[in-house]
Amino acid sequence: MKYIKQFSIITFISLIGEALNHLIPLPVPASIYGVVILFCCLEFKIIPLAAVKETWLFLVSIMQILFIPATVGLIDTWDVFAPNWLAYTVIIILSTFMVMLISGKVTQGIIRLGQKKEAKKNA
Amino acid sequence: MREFLENSMFFGVFLTLLAYCIGLFVQKKLKHMLFNPLLIAIILTIVALLVLDIDYDTYYDGAKYLSYLLTPATVCLAIPLYEQFELLKKNYKAVLCGIASGILTCLVSVFLLALLFRLDHATYVTLLPKSITTAIGMGISEELGGYVSITIAAIILSGILGNIFAASFCKLFKITEPIAVGVAIGTSSHAIGTTKALEIGAVEGAMSSLSIVVAGLLTVIGAPIFANFIA
Numbered sequence: 001m002k003y004i005k006q007f008s009i010i011t012f013i014s015l016i017g018e019a020l021n022h023l024i025p026l027p028v029p030a031s032i033y034g035v036v037i038l039f040c041c042l043e044f045k046i047i048p049l050a051a052v053k054e055t056w057l058f059l060v061s062i063m064q065i066l067f068i069p070a071t072v073g074l075i076d077t078w079d080v081f082a083p084n085w086l087a088y089t090v091i092i093i094l095s096t097f098m099v100m101l102i103s104g105k106v107t108q109g110i111i112r113l114g115q116k117k118e119a120k121k122n123a
Numbered sequence: 124m125r126e127f128l129e130n131s132m133f134f135g136v137f138l139t140l141l142a143y144c145i146g147l148f149v150q151k152k153l154k155h156m157l158f159n160p161l162l163i164a165i166i167l168t169i170v171a172l173l174v175l176d177i178d179y180d181t182y183y184d185g186a187k188y189l190s191y192l193l194t195p196a197t198v199c200l201a202i203p204l205y206e207q208f209e210l211l212k213k214n215y216k217a218v219l220c221g222i223a224s225g226i227l228t229c230l231v232s233v234f235l236l237a238l239l240f241r242l243d244h245a246t247y248v249t250l251l252p253k254s255i256t257t258a259i260g261m262g263i264s265e266e267l268g269g270y271v272s273i274t275i276a277a278i279i280l281s282g283i284l285g286n287i288f289a290a291s292f293c294k295l296f297k298i299t300e301p302i303a304v305g306v307a308i309g310t311s312s313h314a315i316g317t318t319k320a321l322e323i324g325a326v327e328g329a330m331s332s333l334s335i336v337v338a339g340l341l342t343v344i345g346a347p348i349f350a351n352f353i354a
Binding site (some may be wrong): 013066086 | 289
């Protein structure tokens with residue numbers, strides 16, 4: 001019964017997300033609207049965390065597997081990928097690591113700056 | 124035998140789960156980051172389809188029930204975010220600047236490398252949304268006139284790169300603040316990276332989840348502007 005209730009809540013939020021995706025002409029998918037809706041429901045105490053907890057833990061534990069079917073679809077795009085494969089590969093690898101480096105360093109830099117200011121204030 | 128497999132309802136899901144179990148087993152035995160269960164599962168599934176001579180559509184007909192759960196699973200990423208909201212409020216400037224700088228880096232790096240490789244407009248815009256979640260990236264690519272199937276491939280490959288290398292990459296470049304690690308993973312490799320961030324820790328997972336949403340929305344705004352730079 002617990003799982004049925006929890007799954008109902010999560011699929012209902014997904015459904016509202018789908019409806020918003022259908023109504024609003026932006027390339028924002030149902031899942032992103034869903035994240036915002038669920039977050040607001042939790043934050044404004046409309047839904048207690050206990051009402052979705054076990055289903056959340058289950059879905060998170062299997063999430064990696066959910067990406068496999070779409071990824072295996074790479075075999076069908078190979079023909080389009082092949083002529084420019086070198087450019088695609090280099091761009092994907094370089095750009096992914098550059099994004100990781102810059103976003104991580106900027107975040108960390110600003111946090112550390114804040115900590116230093118705080119330390120000075122307290123000193 | 125082949126005819127049976129092609130009509131089977133459970134073959135696709137079973138093959139996927141089996142491949143992932145083997146992946147988990149191999150990682151447990153060999154304990155090296157390159158033996159990533161997700162990567163092993165993808166390779167094994169592709170090899171199995173090629174060897175058994177089953178085409179992708181047939182496989183996907185069964186395996187689509189796994190993809191079906193992606194939306195509810197993504198919705199649940201709101202929960203780690205909710206649990207870490209106090210920490211986020213305290214550090215919102217750092218987090219937002221980090222994500223914004225990451226997306227700018229993505230757009231600029233794709234633009235410069237596209238110039239270097241003399242890519243045409245369609246190929247260039249195909250890669251612009253490469254570091255955000257598939258559903259948003261597909262929409263952007265389509266709108267800008269890119270090759271949607273390659274955008275999906277690029278997005279997935281970026282995600283897998285993050286999933287495999289993010290932890291050691293952050294260590295190597297001394298990104299040690301859990302918040303910064305989460306932002307780095309989520310901004311560069313969306314939900315596929317986030318599954319790894321959640322394994323590393325609760326704060327990393329929450330910040331990575333948030334980065335998916337913010338990075339996606341920033342790319343919706345930024346990609347159409349950058350698309351004009353190569354005609």
